[in-house]
């Protein structure tokens with residue numbers, strides 16, 4: 392987006408966001424597109440209900456979009472079996488699961504060579520006969536969605552033209568993401584059809600769904616089961632509740648999910664997934680999933696060990712910008728993420744960088760979630776090389792793909808103390824899989840120097856001073 396005018400650049404960016412506003416739902420499916428738009432314009436009542444939930448749902452969506460790979464982990468899974476005397480199977484290959492050939496083909500076509508850590512244990516449990524219930528928790532990106540999608544696709548009988556698997560997600564954007572995985576994995580299994588139960592997807596009264604898999608948000612799924620009777624809940628064989636931690640942030644969603652669950656037969660397999668596991672999630676999970684097997688995978692600790700950290704002393708934001716230009720002039724930076732404290736600084740910086748000819752994307756708080764999603768996708772695809780964002784906007788987003796992180800402003804909490812956790816999350820990398828990274832901190836006052844010193848002390852890791860007027864010195868940091 393190396394446009395002369397920043398205003399024009401923003402327009403272009405926003406237009407791009409608009410055009411992907413429906414989150415690349417299968418373009419062929421006009422009905423669905425209309426439904427997604429309908430959901431937006433109708434002003435989803437659930438959406439307004441709880442901002443925290445929106446924030447969590449948005450974070451979860453953006454994380455899914457920015458990530459292109461599995462998050463590797465060296466931690467062992469913890470398993471709590473419903474029946475501790477039964478043998479615990481785990482698989483090291485997809486062949487061992489005896490999947491239908493069409494599904495195995497789908498798995499390989501997605502580029503999966505072997506099951507992820509959580510899939511090794513979760514898949515045999517989910518595919519066992521008789522079906523077993525499961526509660527599984529592991530951080531985002533560890534392969535949960537792929538696992539339950541495979542389970543759903545394995546359990547449907549394509550000959551039966553009615554819904555057999557039901558999956559509920561907290562928002563329609565998240566439902567569409569899961570739908571995409573079903574479509575990809577089921578690519579060679581066209582007899583299995585999918586329908587989205589999302590607000591705005593209006594079907595005629597009296598419709599009896601023929602699709603075997605239904606994916607949607609709790610309110611609409613409940614309506615379709617109860618009021619509109621598009622779905623016969625007694626015929627459901629697999630029920631998946633995804634993103635339980637995001638779901639419970641909305642009281643309404645919790646109740647609706649429980650009401651859906653109560654309509655399902657006792658023999659229905661219940662599966663619940665969550666990235667985190669506080670007591671509230673656990674209490675909810677136990678109400679949804681009777682007699683569960685439980686799988687937990689600890690989050691991989693982030694470390695600063697593989698990261699080179701520097702700081703640069705400046706006197707103003709203009710000097711910080713100049714320092715940034717000098718760095719860009721001296722080393723090749725494939726992609727960088729730049730964090731600012733306020734929207735105003737972020738907007739200003741994005742404008743300045745754009746004027747310098749950089750391809751800049753701006754992630755800002757006033758954008759709709761789908762606009763933010765579009766910005767993240769463009770950045771992930773390399774269409775923009777620099778992503779400027781505010782602290783709040785990028786909270787919780789994993790930036791592991793990005794090798795250079797610049798703190799244009801250091802992270803501080805609302806009391807003005809160093810926000811060590813955010814610092815680590817932005818800059819750190821996980822375990823021995825972690826790629827090397829470069830972090831540059833801009834210091835522009837005694838206050839920010841003090842913050843930097845405290846961050847240094849906290850992690851007991853030296854942050855080296857960098858003189859950005861010395862090109863030779865900058866060049867060295869890239870080696």
Ligand SMILES: Nc1ncnc2c1ncn2[C@@H]1O[C@H](COP(=O)(O)OP(=O)(O)OP(=O)(O)O)[C@@H](O)[C@H]1O
Nearest residue numbers: 459460461503505506507531532533534535536537
């Ligand atoms: N066995 C596998 N081998 C390689 N890649 C995989 C495997 N399983 C999943 N992936 C890929 O890893 C990424 C994360 O997987 P997935 O979305 O299933 O994780 P998740 O735990 O559900 O995270 P989230 O809740 O954020 O979606 C996806 O890009 C997915 O295609």
